[in-house]
Amino acid sequence: MKIRARAMLLGLLPTLLVAILLGGYLIYARLADLDADMRARGHALIRHLGMSVEYGVVSGNTAALDNLLKSSLAEPDVVFIRVRGESGAVLAQSGRAPPGMPALPSEGMAEGPIDHLLFSAPVVLRPKRADPDPFLPDLDESQPRRIAWVDVVLSRTGYFSARNGMLLAALAIVLLGLAFATLLVSRLALTGIQPIMSMIAAVRRIAAGDLSVRVAVTAKSELRDLQSDINCMGESLQSMHQDMQGRVREATLELSRQKEAAETANAAKSKFLAAASHDLRQPMQAIALYVAAMKPKLEGRDVYKILEKVEQSVVTMESLFNTILDISKLDAGVVTPSIQSVSVPVLFDSLAGEFRLEAEAKGLSLRFHARPLVLASDPVLLGRVLRNLIANALRYTEQGGLLVSARKNHGRTCIQVWDTGVGIAPEHLSRVFQEFFQVSNPQRDRTLGLGLGLAIVERLVRLLGHELSAQSLPGRGSVFSLAIPIAGHAELSREIEKAPLPGHLEGQVLVLDDDPEALDSLATLLSVWGLTVISAKSLDEALVQIDGSPDILLTDYRLAGETGLEAWERTKQHFNWKGLPAIVITGDTGQETLKAIADSGAHLLHKPVAPAKLRALLGRVLRNITKPESP
Amino acid sequence: MTLGTHIRLTLACSLLLLALSTWGAGQVHGLTLLLSEPGGVYQEAAERLRDDLLVSGEPGFQVRIQNQAERSGPGGEALLVAFGVKALRTALTSRSNAPILALMVPRQSYEALAGEHAAARGRMVTAIWLDQPYGRQLALLRAALPQVKRVGVLAGEASKSQTDEIVRAGESLQLRVSPRLVGASGEVFTALADFEREVDALLLIPDPLVVNRATLQSLMLNTYHQRLPVLAYSESLLRSGALLALYATPRQVGQEGAVAIRAIFQRGEPRLPPPAYTRALTVKLNWSVARSLGFNPPSEAELTARLETAP
Numbered sequence: 001m002k003i004r005a006r007a008m009l010l011g012l013l014p015t016l017l018v019a020i021l022l023g024g025y026l027i028y029a030r031l032a033d034l035d036a037d038m039r040a041r042g043h044a045l046i047r048h049l050g051m052s053v054e055y056g057v058v059s060g061n062t063a064a065l066d067n068l069l070k071s072s073l074a075e076p077d078v079v080f081i082r083v084r085g086e087s088g089a090v091l092a093q094s095g096r097a098p099p100g101m102p103a104l105p106s107e108g109m110a111e112g113p114i115d116h117l118l119f120s121a122p123v124v125l126r127p128k129r130a131d132p133d134p135f136l137p138d139l140d141e142s143q144p145r146r147i148a149w150v151d152v153v154l155s156r157t158g159y160f161s162a163r164n165g166m167l168l169a170a171l172a173i174v175l176l177g178l179a180f181a182t183l184l185v186s187r188l189a190l191t192g193i194q195p196i197m198s199m200i201a202a203v204r205r206i207a208a209g210d211l212s213v214r215v216a217v218t219a220k221s222e223l224r225d226l227q228s229d230i231n232c233m234g235e236s237l238q239s240m241h242q243d244m245q246g247r248v249r250e251a252t253l254e255l256s257r258q259k260e261a262a263e264t265a266n267a268a269k270s271k272f273l274a275a276a277s278h279d280l281r282q283p284m285q286a287i288a289l290y291v292a293a294m295k296p297k298l299e300g301r302d303v304y305k306i307l308e309k310v311e312q313s314v315v316t317m318e319s320l321f322n323t324i325l326d327i328s329k330l331d332a333g334v335v336t337p338s339i340q341s342v343s344v345p346v347l348f349d350s351l352a353g354e355f356r357l358e359a360e361a362k363g364l365s366l367r368f369h370a371r372p373l374v375l376a377s378d379p380v381l382l383g384r385v386l387r388n389l390i391a392n393a394l395r396y397t398e399q400g401g402l403l404v405s406a407r408k409n410h411g412r413t414c415i416q417v418w419d420t421g422v423g424i425a426p427e428h429l430s431r432v433f434q435e436f437f438q439v440s441n442p443q444r445d446r447t448l449g450l451g452l453g454l455a456i457v458e459r460l461v462r463l464l465g466h467e468l469s470a471q472s473l474p475g476r477g478s479v480f481s482l483a484i485p486i487a488g489h490a491e492l493s494r495e496i497e498k499a500p501l502p503g504h505l506e507g508q509v510l511v512l513d514d515d516p517e518a519l520d521s522l523a524t525l526l527s528v529w530g531l532t533v534i535s536a537k538s539l540d541e542a543l544v545q546i547d548g549s550p551d552i553l554l555t556d557y558r559l560a561g562e563t564g565l566e567a568w569e570r571t572k573q574h575f576n577w578k579g580l581p582a583i584v585i586t587g588d589t590g591q592e593t594l595k596a597i598a599d600s601g602a603h604l605l606h607k608p609v610a611p612a613k614l615r616a617l618l619g620r621v622l623r624n625i626t627k628p629e630s631p
Numbered sequence: 632m633t634l635g636t637h638i639r640l641t642l643a644c645s646l647l648l649l650a651l652s653t654w655g656a657g658q659v660h661g662l663t664l665l666l667s668e669p670g671g672v673y674q675e676a677a678e679r680l681r682d683d684l685l686v687s688g689e690p691g692f693q694v695r696i697q698n699q700a701e702r703s704g705p706g707g708e709a710l711l712v713a714f715g716v717k718a719l720r721t722a723l724t725s726r727s728n729a730p731i732l733a734l735m736v737p738r739q740s741y742e743a744l745a746g747e748h749a750a751a752r753g754r755m756v757t758a759i760w761l762d763q764p765y766g767r768q769l770a771l772l773r774a775a776l777p778q779v780k781r782v783g784v785l786a787g788e789a790s791k792s793q794t795d796e797i798v799r800a801g802e803s804l805q806l807r808v809s810p811r812l813v814g815a816s817g818e819v820f821t822a823l824a825d826f827e828r829e830v831d832a833l834l835l836i837p838d839p840l841v842v843n844r845a846t847l848q849s850l851m852l853n854t855y856h857q858r859l860p861v862l863a864y865s866e867s868l869l870r871s872g873a874l875l876a877l878y879a880t881p882r883q884v885g886q887e888g889a890v891a892i893r894a895i896f897q898r899g900e901p902r903l904p905p906p907a908y909t910r911a912l913t914v915k916l917n918w919s920v921a922r923s924l925g926f927n928p929p930s931e932a933e934l935t936a937r938l939e940t941a942p
Contacts, residue, residue: 055852059872060919064848125923126856147923 011185069094281607289521365401397421549575557586667715679885733758783830787840883911
């Protein structure tokens with residue numbers, strides 16, 4: 001209920017209640033008095049008449065009786081008087097008997113028909129003597145003698161009209177009082193609560209956000225303090241609001257500054273990594289290519305072993321670089337997974353072939369247990385995840401073995417890599433996916449890797465949208481689990497993904513690189529593989545040397561004056577062969593560069609290029625080319 | 632009756648008397664019937680008297696009815712018949728020498744007036760008193776209520792002279808009469824209370840102190856409460872609550888007057904008899920009172936017969 005209605009009710013209800021109760025009680029009391037008075041009058045009149053008519057009745061003086069009855073009829077409310085003889089004969093009567101008057105009571109009072117009271121009393125001849133005469137016992141008449149009856153009928157019309165009048169008057173008074181009370185309440189009480197109403201309105205507006213609202217300090221009672229307090233509260237809220245707004249602005253500015261700084265730092269990092277990759281890979285690649293080129297020439301000599309160790313070191317270094325490059329690529333977000341159906345048995349077969357020798361070398365068992373399942377995943381990225389996990393397990397397992405299993409679990413495929421290795425302490429378990437974290441390699445032994453394997457795994461799994469978890473008991477072993485969506489059952493035909501290594505490569509390769517060392521090492525390697533190589537620092541230089549169209553263009557991305565892609569485009573135009581394939585080698589990890597290469601349709605190889613990878617790619621591309629007829 | 636009617640009546644009577652005087656050979660006696668009040672009982676009695684005189688067929692009476700207030704100077708009549716006390720007083724003071732017959736005048740009043748005037752002027756006056764003789768009244772009481780042995784009488788200053796006579800009348804009837812003298816109206820009820828055990832009946836006699844409009848009802852009520860039967864002297868008192876009433880009606884008075892007048896003029900010159908009580912009587916009973924008080928008297932006719940045959 002609203003405060004206004006309450007105040008009205010509070011003001012009016014007691015008044016109304018008191019008025020009604022008091023009025024009702026007073027009317028009731030007054031009516032009871034009137035009624036009692038009327039009955040008393042009736043009884044008094046009948047008593048009086050009983051005595052008064054005694055003379056008339058005894059003397060038979062009807063005139064006297066008539067006079068008496070007539071004069072009594074003038075009494076208020078008396079409408080009918082009658083004197084009956086003892087036998088019942090009417091001696092005298094006055095007034096008009098009410099219709100439907102019942103037989104009058106022998107003595108006493110009765111409620112008459114509609115609005116009448118009937119009284120009846122005997123006329124008694126009083127005793128002759130109070131004390132009996134001992135000498136005349138026969139004449140003794142100490143008993144009163146009943147000689148007649150008097151009946152009186154009183155009309156209650158006056159009573160009812162008085163009652164109606166009183167009710168009307170009471171009603172009028174109540175209404176008048178109510179009207180006055182209403183006026184008074186609305187004037188005084190509602191004026192009294194006006195400050196409260198205005199305060200409520202103000203508080204509501206403040207709650208709605210209008211902090212500028214203020215209450216007029218008008219009250220003279222305690223409400224005055226409340227009004228002032230509400231104003232103070234409003235001011236405090238307003239200043240707090242303004243203060244907060246200022247702080248939010250500052251915080252936002254600070255955040256945007258930090259964001260800019262972070263973005264700048266990130267860009268700088270990417271730039272650095274790109275530059276570092278490019279600049280460091282160039283010599284690395286050169287070494288690798290030289291070593292590869294030297295190997296057939298030094299075969300059988302003493303230095304061949306040294307060369308093999310150099311090659312081993314180069315491979316390790318290349319691997320380390322690749323790992324760093326992978327992390328950097330993943331962080332740069334340039335790797336886009338290509339989700340397709342992946343056959344688990346095929347994948348496991350490939351992995352088994354890759355790691356069997358290593359496991360045997362360490363005296364460990366390596367078992368694969370696969371059901372014929374087909375996963376929805378990127379085969380390359382998933383293979384890298386599993387390779388990292390298996391390599392990691394082999395690295396930290398000295399006895400026992402590994403089990404790689406795949407099974408259905410809750411509508412997904414769960415691939416697990418079990419090992420009986422050293423295990424991971426519970427406090428380290430959550431940190432094994434961080435970069436450069438190695439549980440038991442405080443000496444940073446490079447042969448144990450950089451500690452990036454699981455970090456790459458974690459990033460790849462995240463990229464693929466799979467779930468990764470690890471459980472371990474120190475000293476007993478570890479299990480890494482992957483949850484992957486199921487694509488369906490694999491066809492049992494074993495599609496060999498791996499293309500068989502081409503035994504002999506044929507074709508003319510145009511090699512472009514502005515770095516002479518890289519160019520030379522690359523050309524040497526390709527020549528060793530049996531390819532016809534035309535190498536140049538730029539396309540213009542190459543075009544001078546070349547006669548016909550090359551079968552493939554192998555170019556560095558960054559050339560002097562143009563990009564590898566631009567050179568490729570010019571080459572295609574020059575030889576009028578739009579289908580000329582190209583392999584672009586780059587050490588850049590910049591997103592724009594990688595995207596540009598991917599969009600152009602050229603094959604991409606990152607520096608440092610593994611010779612095997614280059615050879616495989618060349619073999620595949622050269623097998624599939626269809627050169628146009630030379631003009 | 633209005634004044635005009637009186638005049639017409641008087642004129643008619645005069646013409647009739649004139650005719651009779653010229654028709655009859657005998658002497659014609661002029662009579663003036665002087666009324667205390669026009670109309671009422673006086674008129675009724677006078678007319679009865681006149682009618683009785685004239686209807687008898689005897690010539691010799693010339694009757695004139697006159698209101699005493701209209702009387703001025705001598706009337707020249709042979710007999711002045713006064714009806715009531717006022718008329719008697721007028722007759723006594725009139726300049727006429729005609730003898731006077733007073734009717735409807737109580738003995739007490741007659742004696743007072745006659746003593747005052749007639750003796751001084753030597754006029755012939757006689758009366759037939761309106762009162763019933765006390766002996767007759769007490770005899771009626773005996774006849775009606777044989778159980779009554781003691782009779783109470785209330786007398787004021789005006790009627791105290793009567794009490795001895797009443798007592799004597801009672802003695803002759805073996806009734807003990809107990810008179811009580813009252814000095815004022817208020818003493819009536821005290822005296823009545825004194826009668827409580829002394830009397831068996833109350834005899835009312837005309838006395839303004841005892842019987843008046845103010846006291847009448849209370850007096851009657853008191854007698855009811857004491858179960859005292861009341862013998863009254865008029866019909867109005869009977870109606871007012873007395874058990875018995877003994878009186879002469881105006882009609883009886885008129886008849887008796889006519890008889891008396893004839894007797895007066897029997898020998899030509901008028902010869903007046905001495906004043907006497909009326910011989911006419913009417914007995915009336917209030918049966919309502921009798922019932923209420925539990926009396927069972929003989930009928931009015933029987934009582935009347937007993938009185939008329941009484942010595």
